[in-house]
Amino acid sequence: MATEALAESRPVVTAAKGRPFRRPWGAIALFLGPVIVYYLIFVIYPLLATFYYAFHTIAPAKGKLVTTFVGLENFKHLSRDDIFIRAVKNTLTWGVVGPTIEMVTATTLAFIVYLKVPLYRFYRVAWFTPILVSGVIVGLVFRWIFNYDWGLLNAVLRAIGLDVLALNWLGRRDTPLWVVIFVHYWATFGYSFVLLLAGLTAIPDEIIEAAYIDGATIIQAVTRVMLPLLRPTFVTVLILSFMGKMRAFNVVWVLTNGGPMHFSETVATYVQKRAFGWGSLDLGYPSAMAVVWFGVVIIGVSLINRWLKRQVEY
Numbered sequence: 001m002a003t004e005a006l007a008e009s010r011p012v013v014t015a016a017k018g019r020p021f022r023r024p025w026g027a028i029a030l031f032l033g034p035v036i037v038y039y040l041i042f043v044i045y046p047l048l049a050t051f052y053y054a055f056h057t058i059a060p061a062k063g064k065l066v067t068t069f070v071g072l073e074n075f076k077h078l079s080r081d082d083i084f085i086r087a088v089k090n091t092l093t094w095g096v097v098g099p100t101i102e103m104v105t106a107t108t109l110a111f112i113v114y115l116k117v118p119l120y121r122f123y124r125v126a127w128f129t130p131i132l133v134s135g136v137i138v139g140l141v142f143r144w145i146f147n148y149d150w151g152l153l154n155a156v157l158r159a160i161g162l163d164v165l166a167l168n169w170l171g172r173r174d175t176p177l178w179v180v181i182f183v184h185y186w187a188t189f190g191y192s193f194v195l196l197l198a199g200l201t202a203i204p205d206e207i208i209e210a211a212y213i214d215g216a217t218i219i220q221a222v223t224r225v226m227l228p229l230l231r232p233t234f235v236t237v238l239i240l241s242f243m244g245k246m247r248a249f250n251v252v253w254v255l256t257n258g259g260p261m262h263f264s265e266t267v268a269t270y271v272q273k274r275a276f277g278w279g280s281l282d283l284g285y286p287s288a289m290a291v292v293w294f295g296v297v298i299i300g301v302s303l304i305n306r307w308l309k310r311q312v313e314y
Contacts, residue, residue, distance in 0.1 A: 049287075050287045050290050050291060050294075051287075051291055052287075053067075053283045053284050053287035054074060054075070054284065054287040054288040054290070054291045055069060055070065055071060055072070055074070055284075055288075056068060056069050056070060056284045057070050057073075057074070057282055057284040057285070058281060058282045058283050058284055059281070059282060060281060065281060070284070074284050074285050074287070074288035075288050075292065077285065077288075078288060078289065078292060083262050083265060083270060084267075084270060084289060086262055086263075086265055087258075087262070087265040087266055087267045087269070087270040088267060088296075090177055090263075090264065090265055090266055091245075091246060091266045091267045091268075093177065094177070094180075094181055094184075094245045094246075094248070094266065095242055095245045095246050095300065097181055098181055098184065098185060098241070098245040099238055099241040099242050099245060101181075101185055102185055102188065102189045102192050102241050103192065103234070103237065103238055103241065105185075105189055105193075106189050106192035106193040106196050106237070107196055107230075107234070109123070109127055109189075109193050110193055110196040110197040110199075110200055111200070111222060111226075113127075113197055114197060114200040114201070115218070124197075127189075127190050127193050128190040128193065128194055129190065130186055130187050130188075130189075130190050131187065131188060131190035131191045131194075133187065134250075135187060135250035135251045135254070136250050136254050138183060138186070138187045138251055138254075139183070139250065139251045139252075139253070139254025139255040140254055142179075142183045142186075142255060143170070143254065143255050146169040146170050146179055147170075148166070148167070148168040148169070148170075148171065151169075153166075153169070154166040154167075154169075170255070170256055170259075170260075171260055172260075173260070173261070173263050174263075176256050176259070176260065176263055176264035177263060177264045179255070179256070179264075180251065180252050180255055180256060180264050183251055183255060184245070184248055184251045184252075187251060188241075188244060191240075192237045192240070192241055195233065195236070195237045195240075196230065196233060196234070196237055198233075199230050199232075199233030199234075199237075200226060200230060202233075203226060203229050203230070207225060207229070208221060208225065208226070211224075211225045231308070234308070235304075235305065235308040235309065238304060238308065239301055239304055239305060242300060242301065242304060243297060243301065246267075246293070246296075246297050246300065247268055247297070248266060248268060249266070249268040249269060249272065252264065252266050252268070252269050253269055253272070257269070258270065258273070267289065267293045270289065271286045271289050271290055271293075272286075274286040274289070275287075
């Protein structure tokens with residue numbers, strides 16, 4: 001009787017081995033179809049169109065826009081464009097300085113929160129909050145802060161007797177780029193901080209405890225155990241930070257608009273001006289700039305990934 005009851009309680013398995021497996025194409029199309037359509041329209045098509053227009057020029061003729069194939073003329077003109085060269089120098093400077101400062105700061109703050117110093121919960125929220133603010137709002141707020149006449153920074157400097165340091169931060173030749181780098185860093189370091197904190201949290205507690213049992217101090221545990229295990233996360237975060245700096249637009253556009261005299265111009269803002277701001281209607285030349293910069297970013301990411309991967313110890 002017990003055997004019969006046990007047999008009745010078991011689920012009945014149908015003989016489906018002989019049936020051919022059929023993929024649920026209807027469900028696949030339902031879930032992936034909208035994503036694929038969106039990707040084709042807003043990613044693949046603009047990318048292919050950019051490469052196409054880079055070898056053409058667009059000019060009005062007989063009441064309509066005429067597209068003419070010009071080969072490599074747009075790319076040749078880039079080497080003679082002083083504004084583009086300055087924008088490249090500014091962006092490359094940003095692409096080196098920005099991620100360096102951001103990674104050092106974000107790593108330090110991640111360890112502070114991970115080690116649960118006093119008020120670490122407050123720090124975790126405070127350091128992540130700037131990433132939630134729109135880049136346009138950040139640019140507007142810091143534009144007021146760095147205003148020469150009534151900005152908060154100069155007002156504080158004058159109040160404490162440091163009038164000599166109250167500069168026209170956004171109107172000089174040597175300071176606007178560094179102001180933009182600082183403001184963008186303030187707005188984005190929270191993202192790197194959260195990713196690095198997540199990487200630290202993923203480290204098994206047993207490894208840390210074993211280091212302490214072996215007599216390691218906190219400094220030794222951080223430098224010889226946690227940092228080596230954090231290197232794969234560090235690679236990802238550094239690449240994301242580099243890519244963010246190389247295509248940054250909104251903060252620069254609102255804060256300085258690339259000025260004065262293009263001293264804070266970036267490739268992203270210059271492409272926007274040549275494509276839509278100057279009213280030339282020619283998308284060929286800015287497309288050539290975008291293609292060249294796309295290649296620069298790909299090469300930069302590959303070099304960073306290749307260099308850092310060699311440092312990773314498994």
